[in-house]
Amino acid sequence: MLSLNYALPPWVGLAITVIVCGGAFWKGGREEQLAAGGLMMSTLVTVFLSDRRWVGLQWSAFAADTCLLLLLTWIALRTERYWPLPAAAFQLLCVAIHVARLVDPGVRAWAYATGQVILSQWVFFAVGVGTINTWRASRRQFAASTAPPPTADPGATRR
Template identity: 40%
Template sequence: MLEYGSFLALVSAVFVAVHWGGRDERLTAGAFFIATTLSWLLDNQYQGTQIDVLAVDFGLLLGLLGLALTSDRFWPMYAAAFQLVGTVVHVASMTETGDFAWAYAVGLIFWSYAVVAALLAGTWLEGRQRRFLSA
């Protein structure tokens, strides 16, 4: 059930970004879609640290950092910060030796929703600014 909710959130964010967002929002939505699809294809069992998913998340983090440094918008900084925390969850899981699958999964899922929320907020602000300027 949780996977359907995250898929619905992703598809909604991509639709909103493509429909109302600018270049930065569309690029980020595409990157989210690719990263999420790769993560689902690689592994989704949360048994031990997922090195391949860590690599995907790190690549997304680098992309968001690049966008945050070059964009004239504020939301990419929040998205990059949330992605950084999610990536740190992967790294922190490497030090844990006990049964941590539930905490690992919740940490990854929670911060991925925060990154998508930053995209949605940024798209809303960008769309609002466009409507204001065109009126």
């Protein structure tokens, strides 16, 4: 019988992390850079300190995700930008999955891991959208500051 594997290769998550966090550090504003730093720390803690057997609650990932939730919530409360709200909401769902596993150990490892991966990718997506929007706004601002001053009468000619 043919067995189908729907899992993404491990390099996909690494590529997303490098692209989003690298872009945030390169072209993002202060909020995007803080969020990218938090995402990188959370990812590193999760990758290096998690139990590979996925037996029970992943305490290191739970702690890292809770800290990231606090950071994203703090950013969302302090900024006028919109992207931190969905980022914090998706991160809250990541933490809720940990709590669900804590409350009900019957939650299967596959559901636990899959929920974590899917929701964390949405957090990366929100930070990526915020970085792109910040970069585009800075480009518009730069273009407006270097544009020649408008003439008094655009249809007038010199004599």
